[in-house]
Amino acid sequence: MQTGEILQSAVPVAIGALLVALAAGGVYLWRGTVAGRQTKYFYDLSEKRLYVASTDTLPPDVGIGGEPGDGVEALVVRCPRCGRRRDRIVYLTRLTPELRQRMLADRTSESGGAAYSRAEIFQQTLVCRFGEDVWHPLSTDEGKAIRDSWATRCPEHGEPLEPVVP
Numbered sequence: 001m002q003t004g005e006i007l008q009s010a011v012p013v014a015i016g017a018l019l020v021a022l023a024a025g026g027v028y029l030w031r032g033t034v035a036g037r038q039t040k041y042f043y044d045l046s047e048k049r050l051y052v053a054s055t056d057t058l059p060p061d062v063g064i065g066g067e068p069g070d071g072v073e074a075l076v077v078r079c080p081r082c083g084r085r086r087d088r089i090v091y092l093t094r095l096t097p098e099l100r101q102r103m104l105a106d107r108t109s110e111s112g113g114a115a116y117s118r119a120e121i122f123q124q125t126l127v128c129r130f131g132e133d134v135w136h137p138l139s140t141d142e143g144k145a146i147r148d149s150w151a152t153r154c155p156e157h158g159e160p161l162e163p164v165v166p
């Protein structure tokens with residue numbers, strides 16, 4: 001199954017699965033590369049450093065220093081031939097305060113949480129190209145372009161870059 005099929009579905013989806021799909025570039029890819037992993041990359045905007053967070057962390061997170069609350073999720077890609085030394089952050093992701101609060105409340109609710117429509121998730125999930133300072137909702141053309149921008153090739157080897165987790 002391709003990412004696009006999932007993201008364009010009218011059926012409400014579980015939030016955890018969707019965020020993983022967004023972060024890793026696709027559920028198919030995610031299963032193939034990071035199955036079983038319990039961590040993901042975050043980036044502290046004031047410290048300008050990557051760090052490792054558990055997969056259930058919702059961005060923005062408290063972070064690792066500097067300004068509080070500026071830890072955001074980071075999509076990191078790697079060329080299989082270059083290896084870790086050339087890991088690169090492509091874009092950052094955070095949720096609106098409204099969506100984040102609702103998801104946190106759902107976790108502790110007796111019902112165990114709700115389904116979310118694709119439209120509201122796309123409107124309330126914000127992405128930013130790494131190195132820029134402008135956040136775009138995924139519901140916009142620019143947001144979608146940023147989400148898809150990880151799928152490039154290594155300029156040196158021509159290999160497709162792959163999203164990686166810690």
Ligand SMILES: [Zn+2]
Nearest residue numbers: 079082154157
């Ligand atoms: Zn390479």
